[in-house]
Amino acid sequence: MTPPALPRLGRWLLRCAVPSQWAESVAADLEEEWARRLGGRPARWGDHVAITLEASRVAARFALERTRLAFLATGLDLRGAARALCRRPRFAAAALAVLALGSAAQVAAFAVVERVLLRPLPYAEPERLVEVSGEERSTHETSRVVSSADFALWRDGLADVVRLAAYELGPAPVRLAGGAEAQPAVVARVSPDLFDVLGVGMARGRAFATGEGRAREPGPVVLSDETWRSRFGADPGIVGANLVVDGQTHPIVGVAPPGVEFPPGVGLWIAREPVGVVARGVSIEFASLRLVGRLTGTTDVSRARQRLEERGEALSREAGRAQRPLALGLLEAIVGPVRDTLRLGWLAVFLLCLVAWANASGLLLLRTLSREGELAVRQALGASPLALGRQVLAEAALLSLVGAGLGVGLAAAGLRIFALAENATLPRLAGVGLSPAGGLVAAASTVLAAIFVGTLPALVATRLHRPLDRQVPASTRPAPFGAPLVALQLAITTVLLVASATTGWGVLRLAWRDPGFDPAGVAVAPLRPDARQARDARGAELYEPLLARLARVPEIEAVALADHLPPDPAGLEVPVAIEGSAQIVGAPLAHLVSVTSRYFAALGLDVIAGRAFSEDEVRRGSAVAVIDEQLAAHAGGITGAVGKRVVLHGRVLEIVGVARAARQGPHELEPQPTLYRPLGSGAYTSGAATFVTELFVIARSRGPAAPTLPALRAVLASAGVGDAGLVAPLTQRVAGALGARRFQAGVFAAFAALGAALTVLGLYGQVSFVVQSAAREIGVRLAIGASRGQVVVRVLRRGLAPAAVGAATGLAVAPALSSLLARRLPGLVEPGPGLSVVVGAALLCVVAAACAVPARRAAAVDPVKTLRCE
Amino acid sequence: MTQVLGELEQMVLLAVARLGDDAYAVSVRDEIHAQAGVDLSRGAIYVTLDRLEDKGYLRSRFSEPTRERGGKARRCFRLEPEGAAALRASQRALARLWQGVRLAAGRP
Numbered sequence: 001m002t003p004p005a006l007p008r009l010g011r012w013l014l015r016c017a018v019p020s021q022w023a024e025s026v027a028a029d030l031e032e033e034w035a036r037r038l039g040g041r042p043a044r045w046g047d048h049v050a051i052t053l054e055a056s057r058v059a060a061r062f063a064l065e066r067t068r069l070a071f072l073a074t075g076l077d078l079r080g081a082a083r084a085l086c087r088r089p090r091f092a093a094a095a096l097a098v099l100a101l102g103s104a105a106q107v108a109a110f111a112v113v114e115r116v117l118l119r120p121l122p123y124a125e126p127e128r129l130v131e132v133s134g135e136e137r138s139t140h141e142t143s144r145v146v147s148s149a150d151f152a153l154w155r156d157g158l159a160d161v162v163r164l165a166a167y168e169l170g171p172a173p174v175r176l177a178g179g180a181e182a183q184p185a186v187v188a189r190v191s192p193d194l195f196d197v198l199g200v201g202m203a204r205g206r207a208f209a210t211g212e213g214r215a216r217e218p219g220p221v222v223l224s225d226e227t228w229r230s231r232f233g234a235d236p237g238i239v240g241a242n243l244v245v246d247g248q249t250h251p252i253v254g255v256a257p258p259g260v261e262f263p264p265g266v267g268l269w270i271a272r273e274p275v276g277v278v279a280r281g282v283s284i285e286f287a288s289l290r291l292v293g294r295l296t297g298t299t300d301v302s303r304a305r306q307r308l309e310e311r312g313e314a315l316s317r318e319a320g321r322a323q324r325p326l327a328l329g330l331l332e333a334i335v336g337p338v339r340d341t342l343r344l345g346w347l348a349v350f351l352l353c354l355v356a357w358a359n360a361s362g363l364l365l366l367r368t369l370s371r372e373g374e375l376a377v378r379q380a381l382g383a384s385p386l387a388l389g390r391q392v393l394a395e396a397a398l399l400s401l402v403g404a405g406l407g408v409g410l411a412a413a414g415l416r417i418f419a420l421a422e423n424a425t426l427p428r429l430a431g432v433g434l435s436p437a438g439g440l441v442a443a444a445s446t447v448l449a450a451i452f453v454g455t456l457p458a459l460v461a462t463r464l465h466r467p468l469d470r471q472v473p474a475s476t477r478p479a480p481f482g483a484p485l486v487a488l489q490l491a492i493t494t495v496l497l498v499a500s501a502t503t504g505w506g507v508l509r510l511a512w513r514d515p516g517f518d519p520a521g522v523a524v525a526p527l528r529p530d531a532r533q534a535r536d537a538r539g540a541e542l543y544e545p546l547l548a549r550l551a552r553v554p555e556i557e558a559v560a561l562a563d564h565l566p567p568d569p570a571g572l573e574v575p576v577a578i579e580g581s582a583q584i585v586g587a588p589l590a591h592l593v594s595v596t597s598r599y600f601a602a603l604g605l606d607v608i609a610g611r612a613f614s615e616d617e618v619r620r621g622s623a624v625a626v627i628d629e630q631l632a633a634h635a636g637g638i639t640g641a642v643g644k645r646v647v648l649h650g651r652v653l654e655i656v657g658v659a660r661a662a663r664q665g666p667h668e669l670e671p672q673p674t675l676y677r678p679l680g681s682g683a684y685t686s687g688a689a690t691f692v693t694e695l696f697v698i699a700r701s702r703g704p705a706a707p708t709l710p711a712l713r714a715v716l717a718s719a720g721v722g723d724a725g726l727v728a729p730l731t732q733r734v735a736g737a738l739g740a741r742r743f744q745a746g747v748f749a750a751f752a753a754l755g756a757a758l759t760v761l762g763l764y765g766q767v768s769f770v771v772q773s774a775a776r777e778i779g780v781r782l783a784i785g786a787s788r789g790q791v792v793v794r795v796l797r798r799g800l801a802p803a804a805v806g807a808a809t810g811l812a813v814a815p816a817l818s819s820l821l822a823r824r825l826p827g828l829v830e831p832g833p834g835l836s837v838v839v840g841a842a843l844l845c846v847v848a849a850a851c852a853v854p855a856r857r858a859a860a861v862d863p864v865k866t867l868r869c870e
Numbered sequence: 871m872t873q874v875l876g877e878l879e880q881m882v883l884l885a886v887a888r889l890g891d892d893a894y895a896v897s898v899r900d901e902i903h904a905q906a907g908v909d910l911s912r913g914a915i916y917v918t919l920d921r922l923e924d925k926g927y928l929r930s931r932f933s934e935p936t937r938e939r940g941g942k943a944r945r946c947f948r949l950e951p952e953g954a955a956a957l958r959a960s961q962r963a964l965a966r967l968w969q970g971v972r973l974a975a976g977r978p
Contacts, residue, residue, distance in 0.1 A: 005940075022920065022945075025894075025945035026895070026916060028944070029944075061917055062917060
């Protein structure tokens with residue numbers, strides 16, 4: 001009788017798990033037993049299930065055995081690898097150091113990227129949160145700050161599509177009421193519904209209630225978790241205490257949960273409903289609010305965002321407003337500006353890892369070649385080429401595993417230092433550390449490192465086919481794969497160095513650039529002309545006494561007000577029609593700065609023709625202008641421009657002076673044509689050009705700026721018009737603007753330095769090894785007449801030839817990288833071959849020096865000793 | 871040093887030795903069950919046979935196809951001299967260990 005066939009599932013399981021030589025006979029055995037058990041009756045479904053289960057049990061037993069054998073073999077290989085590495089501790093230490101560095105760089109870079117870019121915002125439905133900025137309807141210029149009037153219009157008019165909250169951020173001195181000396185903290189003055197918009201509950205106490213911060217009395221305060229812990233020792237009774245912020249007492253009503261840090265860097269929030277400024281019935285607008293919103297409704301996020309913008313455009317047009325709202329995802333708004341920096345950093349880390357792995361691979365390759373004798377004996381004793389290769393791979397795996405362990409430790413320490421050192425450029429970095437995802441990256445990196453490091457040496461080990469009958473000692477034969485590895489390292493290091501040099505040079509160039517004015521000895525402070533301060537007076541009337549008081553401070557030589565301070569991005573840009581030049585159409589665009597009479601003296605900006613404004617002209621808002629030399633080029637040159645007239649917003653202004661071209665915007669931008677006008681000529685009224693974004697005090701000291709700062713703080717505090725905590729030297733402000741660029745350059749410099757160190761050390765090790773193992777050959781050469789110079793040249797050539805090929809390859813790739821950097825870091829990097837060539841040449845010099853040391857050692861070989869050994 | 875066989879290996883080798891030319895996985899399992907009263911899983915029998923063949927203690931061959939197996943051949947095993955030597959060595963080792971051992975009656 002023919003037995004019933006094994007069900008398909010059972011057959012498939014056997015095919016998968018049982019060795020091929022067993023699969024058919026096992027199936028036949030099972031069928032035979034099944035037929036015996038059925039005893040001639042037809043099989044029912046229960047029988048099918050039972051026999052399939054039986055087949056699965058057999059398959060599982062084979063799979064288990066296979067796993068056991070694999071573990072046994074791996075354990076044996078790893079044990080052998082550990083013993084082999086322990087016999088060469090210097091080699092093991094060098095390879096481990098290299099691999100640990102590579103692993104640490106990867107794990108740390110991932111931790112930063114995960115913390116800053118990948119982590120979702122800790123708020124309810126974060127994808128519905130948007131940053132709302134303003135776009136000029138006519139010029140399409142965008143501004144992240146909007147006025148209180150626009151905020152009120154959009155909040156009320158767009159309530160069915162978005163729920164808006166506003167905030168302003170800035171440092172302020174903070175202390176507990178009755179407490180010790182005040183310390184600066186980053187304070188956000190927010191509309192009371194900010195936490196509702198974010199969807200955040202309080203860890204302690206309560207959030208702000210509707211209507212709070214609207215009255216004249218100081219609004220309540222919510223502390224961030226970090227501030228509560230670091231400043232107030234996590235005092236459980238803090239809710240209900242009073243806090244003095246910038247001289248005003250506020251009640252603390254709550255503590256936010258950990259992780260809630262919006263806007264980034266905030267230490268505490270004060271409820272303050274934004275209100276417009278009205279002076280003598282005239283509305284004054286100060287664009288100083290930033291907006292965050294939660295999209296409402298059930299439509300998807302992109303559709304809701306589009307609806308917001310369409311409705312906002314219509315609303316602004318109807319209301320006759322200059323700006324309309326634009327929405328950008330909140331996460332994108334926060335991390336967008338640093339995304340490119342982090343991506344470039346990630347690229348640098350990847351390249352550094354390749355250098356480290358190539359380095360370790362080169363070391364392991366040389367070590368394998370040096371063990372040719374041992375491997376040949378093992379082969380003669382029966383080890384297959386595959387087993388030899390597996391042994392080398394096991395060494396690579398063990399090195400990678402231990403290297404990764406060390407690397408994780410290094411990364412944890414490095415991240416702590418990085419988080420302390422880098423607190424300004426990267427948002428959301430606080431609390432950066434190792435995470436489970438970082439562990440996965442470390443594991444993946446270990447596997448990749450083992451494959452990259454071990455493959456070439458393992459291949460070489462499988463090809464050493466001459467057991468016991470070698471005619472030529474291994475050590476005198478050239479390493480077959482060493483040269484390409486050296487070339488690869490040099491190529492990558494060259495690329496890293498070019499990137500580092502380009503960005504570093506860019507930062508230096510920016511720092512050395514002449515701004516056109518003299519920031520040394522200048523102290524500056526932003527004023528906050530809010531309703532409390534301006535409601536009873538026109539702006540000029542309010543600030544004239546302030547200027548007079550400041551002018552009486554003995555340390556101050558000249559003091560002025562302006563609505564723009566370098567190196568902030570240039571704000572208002574207007575077409576200026578110049579007498580005798582083109583008309584409005586095609587007229588040059590000029591950056592508009594409103595200033596008081598002593599502005600040029602205070603900023604150290606030379607008036608090279610004509611004169612500055614008089615106090616009377618500023619007070620009366622006279623129709624006069626000072627233009628810079630770039631704008632003067634359109635008005636008949638520096639001397640010819642004085643006395644001519646310009647048309648601004650339909651108003652004719654007489655040019656009374658020409659100032660030097662100054663970089664009013666960020667340092668990386670060229671000076672823009674600028675028109676200076678008296679501050680009183682419109683900045684405080686509601687005419688066509690009433691948009692005063694900010695006002696700054698600029699005070700030039702008789703000596704360094706530092707001694708002036710306390711006096712300036714005291715005057716501002718007593719006048720109640722500014723945040724004393726924001727008084728700072730202008731040089732600090734200029735240097736701070738370069739901070740992000742410095743960080744970008746620093747990232748590349750650190751990786752390039754590591755890459756270069758690894759490459760040079762690796763090359764030194766490899767050439768040293770070659771010299772050491774070829775000592776016999778060198779001795780014979782010297783004995784038969786070769787000069788020591790020839791020996792040195794020969795060794796140098798051995799190291800320098802692949803290095804030159806690598807450097808040339810790197811230089812060939814470098815222009816593409818420079819172009820990429822130039823696109824990603826505009827203004828900082830200018831692509832050009834000159835710097836690349838210098839970097840390549842410098843690297844080759846260092847490499848030559850690294851090769852020269854072992855080369856000299858080679859030349860010192862004593863031929864007599866060598867021959868005696870022969 | 872002689873490699874001592876595991877208990878399972880000894881049982882399988884002895885069953886193969888007892889069965890002679892008829893030793894294949896099913897009959898080996900049945901023989902162990904019948905003689906030793908031990909019900910081993912099929913998987914354990916296959917894996918042990920495979921391991922013993924790798925060690926050179928057994929050699930396998932395929933029998934003629936039979937009707938009751940639907941025209942399929944059996945994978946039959948034969949004890950090799952190395953396997954017999956290993957069995958004897960294990961027997962001697964155990965015998966030496968048993969010498970002088972007196973277990974108290976009735977105690978586990």
